[in-house]
């Protein structure tokens with residue numbers, strides 16, 4: 001009985017960790033954008049949903065597996081994010097929060113309803129052969145799709161880490177994030193760096209969408225939930241911290257899975273929001289964040 | 294008479310006359326307008342009212358709340374629940390509604406302000422509380438759970454229990470909107486209102502000239518929450534149904550913020566102008582959507598309109614309009 | 626209005642290991658004008674922030690007319706009679722000049738009309754009356770400094786803390802401000818403590834000068850004594866030509 005329960009619990013934790021990696025990747029996009037530009041991307045969940053739809057379309061119409069279309073989707077998102085930041089968001093950096101909020105809200109409304117207009121309100125999922133494969137490690141079962149998605153998310157996070165620590169552009173972005181003025185003084189092209197940052201953040205969430213569609217079907221109405229989920233994750237992990245976003249993703253993934261097991265599944269988001277409130281009050285900079293300022 | 298004179302303060306006669314004519318027209322509206330236009334007007338007044346309530350916290354005191362659905366939802370549920378379960382009429386119920394929403398506002402405010410969460414962080418805290426409550430109500434039997442709470446639809450007008458048709462609810466929301474406008478004007482001309490503006494501009498400097506910052510912010514959020522809860526009560530009895538999914542939804546919270554942001558934050562006419570613009574656009578795009586028959590097309594146009602407004606009138610429509618009309622809304 | 630006496634007794638403030646202010650004691654008698662000087666980063670503004678309640682001292686006590694005020698909230702300290710300006714000016718940018726000062730005046734005069742009246746009077750004395758309907762953000766830096774003084778004065782303080790209000794003023798403007806402060810002090814007996822790098826103003830106004838360096842008080846005396854004080858000269862050597 002207890003052994004059985006412990007096994008179920010361990011299995012839930014495994015599933016939570018695997019999904020949590022994808023959550024983490026999604027939140028990473030939000031965190032990178034905020035960390036550098038101090039802009040909260042209120043359209044993040046909508047971008048996620050668009051990423052999921054693109055992967056679904058690739059699968060449905062071109063028979064390309066989401067794992068393979070992922071690089072293409074990430075590239076499209078990078079370009080779109082770059083252009084969006086250059087054309088629309090750039091003038092709003094440093095403006096009052098409510099103006100940024102309204103701008104991104106408008107973007108969110110456009111994205112989600114464009115998805116609705118193109119793909120309709122029904123929920124869409126991909127049916128791959130690997131859907132029912134699994135790996136076993138002792139008594140624990142690893143769903144193949146979840147495991148692949150988690151591994152891909154880890155790989156992308158590593159790439160991102162390399163980008164920010166090894167490339168010139170990545171290092172410059174970090175410099176600009178730490179000190180905008182100094183970056184201007186030493187002659188960095190802050191406008192371009194910001195656009196690249198938004199592109200990178202968008203690519204993260206696009207890639208996360210491509211991975212997520214292998215785990216769960218998509219519908220336009222999920223967008224708000226993903227936005228909220230991303231907020232919870234980055235606040236818990238620390239807004240602006242990359243490792244924090246990944247850690248937050250794992251934490252929320254596990255807490256959702258465990259709460260779904262112990263309580264009613266529909267109560268699991270209450271759990272996440274409770275956690276969010278606690279973190280905001282006790283440690284507003286998040287577990288790994290540097291502080292609200 | 295002296296009350297009216299004090300109310301008018303130093304407003305130019307031109308504005309007073311326009312407002313008088315407007316009020317007369319609004320009072321006659323049910324006789325002049327058909328059913329459709331009355332329903333549009335009701336929507337405008339509703340958004341003007343909640344916008345005014347939200348504007349106290351954000352426009353005056355500078356604290357961004359994206360979770361005001363919490364107070365509207367609580368207000369609606371409390372009044373409707375008391376009526377549904379115990380037959381307690383809404384005129385008594387609204388006191389409970391206001392009290393509960395006020396306490397909720399005080400809790401959110403105290404936690405947020407005490408721990409000096411500002412800007413985005415405070416906004417996220419308000420969202421979290423609204424979402425938390427939404428899920429809680431989904432599972433609360435007294436409030437009907439996720440299946441919702443329904444009031445019996447009755448067509449005979451019964452003012453005591455707020456049962457009746459659109460005309461009754463029109464006059465109620467008109468009274469609320471007018472009352473909120475007058476209240477906000479009076480607040481802005483009071484010490485408290487001036488203190489709020491100072492806090493909005495720079496809390497540290499405000500405190501240095503003797504403004505009790507925490508207390509003023511608390512008063513702002515409690516007043517704002519209490520007023521918002523009245524809109525929730527009105528809403529519940531007008532539509533006769535309540536679901537956690539909509540009553541506490543983030544979409545509802547966002548709706549509340551739009552009129553004042555679009556109209557002009559921190560101004561008295563901003564929420565009203567914003568409500569007219571937004572409702573007008575919404576209705577126009579609904580018609581267009583009916584013609585085009587594409588799902589989501591209405592919202593796409595709406596999103597585009599928001600984009601245009603925030604790009605070209607970031608400070609809101611009213612300050613620009615007032616300038617064009619040669620009016621300048623100055624605080625006293 | 627009349628002045629209050631200020632006593633600092635062994636006041637200390639640490640920021641995470643950094644000793645910003647260490648056991649500083651001095652007194653400003655009621656109705657006097659004293660100056661607080663020292664090189665950049667010496668801890669002058671931190672001392673002001675402790676008097677005004679922005680920080681509670683880690684040690685020591687601040688007294689106003691003998692009553693301990695250290696550790697109180699800034700608004701309560703304002704209530705007790707301390708007005709302060711900010712070195713990095715903090716106008717209420719989106720409000721008019723008049724509204725800025727009115728907020729200060731409302732503290733003692735809760736009715737808006739009366740507060741506006743006294744705000745207007747103060748603005749007239751500081752030469753800002755013609756700008757009263759402009760937004761504060763449209764003011765030039767010297768005017769913003771004047772606005773800081775006006776807003777602090779509007780709270781009807783007994784002790785006025787001025788943090789580098791002359792910085793950025795042209796020499797003629799410095800003279801005007803010096804004249805204004807001297808007249809203010811003579812007419813109302815208001816106690817003034819000023820942080821100033823503009824030595825001309827210090828010499829002209831201050832009866833006594835307190836010198837701090839690296840968080841510690843290194844000298845105290847009349848401006849003449851201070852300008853001959855060896856430790857002070859050492860600290861300022863090559864840094865401050867004006868002295």
Ligand SMILES: Nc1ncnc2c1ncn2[C@@H]1O[C@H](COP(=O)(O)OP(=O)(O)OP(=O)(O)O)[C@@H](O)[C@H]1O
Pocket residue numbers: 640643645663664665666667668669670671672712
């Ligand atoms: N809030 C704070 N946190 C950490 N360190 C601080 C803080 N405020 C001041 N300091 C440090 O304390 C020291 C004293 O600073 P302070 O501002 O009091 O100097 P000051 O004498 O006013 O200098 P200046 O002439 O440049 O205005 C400085 O080293 C400063 O960096």
Ligand SMILES: [Mg+2]
Pocket residue numbers: 669670671712
């Ligand atoms: Mg200083």
